[in-house]
Amino acid sequence: MRFQLPLILILSLGSLLVYGQKESYNNNKFKQLDEELPNPNSYRTGSGAPGHKYWQQKADYVIEASLDEAKNQLHGEETITYFNNSPSPIKYLWVQLDQNMRATNSNTYKISQNKIKETASPKDFARIDGYPDYDGGHKIQEVTDQNGQPLPYTINQTMMRIDLPQVLKSNENIVFNIKWYYNINDRKLMGGRGGYETFADGNTLYTITQWFPRMAVYDDVNGWQNKQFLGNGEFALTFGDYDVKFTAPADHIVGATGVLQDSTILSEEIRERLEQAKYSEKPIEIVTKKEVIKKEKKKGKVKGTTTWHYKAENVRDFALGSSRKFIWDAMGVEMGDKIVMAMSYYPKEAYELYSRYSTEAVAHTLDVYSRMTFDYPYPVAISVEANNGMEYPMICFNYGRVDKEGHYTKRTKYGMLSVIIHEVGHNYFPMIVNSDERQWTWMDEGLNSFLQFVAEQEWEENYPSMEGFPRTVVDYMKGNPDNISPIMTNSESIHQFGWNAYSKPSVALNILRETVMGRELFDYAFKTYANRWMFKHPTPADFFRTMEDASGVDLDWFWRGWFYTIEPCDISIKNVVYDQLNTKNPEIESARLKAERDQKTPDITTIHNQEEGLTTRLEKKPELKDFYNSYDEYDYNTEDVERYKKYDASLNENDKAWIKENKHIYQVDFENVGGLVMPIIIEFTYQDGSKEKRYIPAEIWKNSDQVVSKVFILDQEVSSFTLDPNKETADIDYSNNYFPRHEEVNRFKLYKSKKH
Template sequence: MRPTTMTASLNRHSERCDGFKRVLLAIVLSTLFLLPTIVSAEAPANSLAVPIGPDPFLQIDNLLPTPNESRLASGAPGPEYWQQRVNYDIEATLDEDRKMIRGRERIQYENHSPHRLSYLWLQLDANQFSPHSDAVLSRTWKENGDVKIEELQRLIAARQFDGSMQILGVKDSVGNDLHHAASKGLLRVDLPTPLLPGETFTFDLRWEFLINNSKLFSGRTGYEPLDDGNAIFALAHWYPRLCAYTDYGGWRLKGFLGMGEFTLEFGDFNVTLNVPADHFVAATGSLLNPADVLSPVMQARLEESAAAAGPVFIVNREEADAKRKATSSPDLKTWKFNAKNVRDFAFASSRTFLVDAWGRKQGDKTVRCMSLYPREGMPLWDRFGTHALAHTLEVYSEMTGIPYPWPHVTAVMGVVWSGMEYPMISFNNPRPEKDGTYSESTKRQMIGTLIHETGHNWFPMIVNNDERHWMWLDEGINTFLHRIAEQRWSHN
């Protein structure tokens, strides 16, 4: 579908559904019909009888957890429900030449549980790139023994490159050292005194790590080198993050093997990013200092895009190409972001980015849909990228009954092999061939990936289900809605 047709279709949808109730009803009914095939209790039988299989009259009750004051039988939070909260104040510097990021953060941990906590657990997911990590040591090879030279290079590089996070200090709010110990991808910080229910503990960390080359070490984060010596940086799980502490399982300490999902606590983020002066940055949250980092022309274009009939270039091809003549910058520029009530923070930075934006109405507010891509993404990303985001915004808000709550939804081309989501921002791979051509299947893959990763803003970023424990809740429900959004884009 052409962008002009897509624009018209965004304003033409007349069909409505009963919202997410219909989705949940379908899931519940399908579960009930499947119960006879998944319950293992067998009816008594004598030696001559033919086994009749699972009891078709078995109630669903014994498959569900017992309701309590924290979680009611209806699924709603009970009167004793609690959830921890973590606020972050982070400053980090991207060293483009050394492919390194170093930072410091202040963490404010609020204990809303009824328990005394004598220590806190944090995730150091960058440690998946340690040569001694479970992700590297558990990697298997193809059963047929077929080895390509590129695969062998990646295997050798994984044993030589150490991208683990180096913890340079952990102190309390007045500067006293805190005892801490790292165990693979986890960090335990011992508290000087137990943290009582209702209390808050504030502490500081300093850290640094080498950023992985995504062509050698695939994952959800890293830098992607381009043919002219420039790179796209897309940083995820790049700062020490508090593990979730829950009423259903205490500390959630399942290790990260590179492809697993996450569960995290909600909180507010104040993030300061020092990046090369000619980079453009997109991130979770609202940009607090646009006058310091955007030219007057960019600011004017951004304002124009809020009410435009279609996407507006904030950084166009000519401007992006001019910056690509350099592959590094001696100067830094500081970008400041704030995000409220989110569970994670990710960002992308590069001088190669073209940027287009389009404001879409959501109730009484305007949400900015924005795409960032190098010229290698044209002519596919500029034709369909931001349109796919706007389409997803409308369909998911309608189908779930949950209006999109944040100021922007952004897609970035680069780094990941398929797609990966974070609050307000996703990293995506589909792109044209090097000569600028693309097949119909590549176009469908690119649009479908953007719909899917944008849809994850609802599941799990808003609903906040525990992806690592109940991954089907996240991928299953999102895929259901993703298919509906694809069909509304094109019935083909």
């Protein structure tokens, strides 16, 4: 088909030609999220910001605890001051006893699925219901009021309800005490976020986490967040101030949340090194490797204990590490008008990696995350090598050890850097932007994994990030849908936990930043969310609404597709139709038609006649030829020229200029095979080898989310079309992204072709 209408009529009908398709199908992929999100109110607004009546509770802790290294046991007493800032009276309090996950009657063991293996030892069967030689769980010795009088309490697995003698009214507070102890788990044997690890030299490294009874969150969304701790869904915690005294063996170094209150427990030399590190441009060893090796050899010979007194303000939790094996280094990081101490504690088994990279990675994380959110508000940020990965306010536990010769692999190096960035980054999400991890893992892990990716790519060019690039979730998203959950799934019900809570959300946010919104709009909106909700308790709705409110971009289709469904992205170039405008100029059109005719492939009968050397009757008897045998239907005459002159005179100068440019016109049909609506990114490769890329917003699918068509008017002729050339959208089938189609040859085919 060729355009035969005058240019003016073509232009006037353009909107009908391109946009006038009749809507044939709509499965509401652009339906707004009003039904899924809670109604705005005076506590949480429709903009995603806290409302004018927003409130949250507060819990202050005074704790004294002691570590018994011989028994691997921890004893503690705490006084909690709980402030009821809610408008409602409270009859009882809920306290989290996370260590009860390891109690012999724990539901975690009961709901764990098991199968009989072909080879199994008696020990394997004995551990199906826990560890028979380990008496786990919080041992609550007493719960009393501020006058020492007993308070009634009920323990339900990992939650303890304390019944109050009288209702705690709005704007009142209550003071109560808990005395407890627990047996610390062997983390190498049992796993876990905290515990102890005994090294071959007999020395022990303790990571003391989830170690004291902690107040559950009471808020305007759920009331008490008293969901049981089963292992996956982590923690929902209340902000408060901490005053902690921790007694450990005298030769231990204790790193913790907060600031050390009594520096006289440190030697004068260590205090001098700390002061020097504050203004150093590289890490300074506070406790050296040589000093630690001496201490390790004296294990058991140093008697007595030391009490480390730490205070922390406006934190949601408190954790610490304790060991005589700790090498300790530090350096200052300028953050606004203050200096934050970036510090690392690590055994000699990690020295070659941690002494070189750990504290630098801490500082780098603070720089990047603060630029993307807010200035880091705490005085310290600590990385502890404990052969695991877990986060707490101001302190986190990571991995990264070397072999006996001090060597390490590339995988270990970058794995260590990534886990340090990730765990230090958790200071921002959820330690400060305090989302409910027990309910929505993605709100801390997904957002943090996204910023981890940003920080990794700013650490060095071509950093081997495991998450963040769209390509990293392709295999997951094209997997069996029966084994995939929407991101908006409760933390304890997720299929493929890591993919769902870490990888897919981080990729979604990266696509939102790089492809859908652009960095300027995304970064502003993301920073707005972080600042609105720092030191508060946001929900998914607060995040979704803020990102739209601060950017002016309707993202409901994106949240619905990426967070509420499991549909993958698979957009195909279904077909391409090519044409050029009929200029009406007989000279130009005659030459074009003749060229097209000459390029046509002859039919098979003509080919076979030529191969046989067939002589036609007309060739045998030339006298049979007449006018039509010499006439070329594509020739033009004077009448054609005159008609063109009249037509040309009817055009204005703009129309004439447009015709003269001799544009190439393509209609490209796109098919949404996967179901997830996404922007269309198409690249034209021209005949001269040059390329051009066009971005079409996802809203093109609004009236038809199965097939859409788009007309492109180009200056050059296209040799090939490619969808998503930089693989920005996590498209799961790249074979249909080309026109003409490319044959994707894999290694097996290449190997086979060589062999044969």
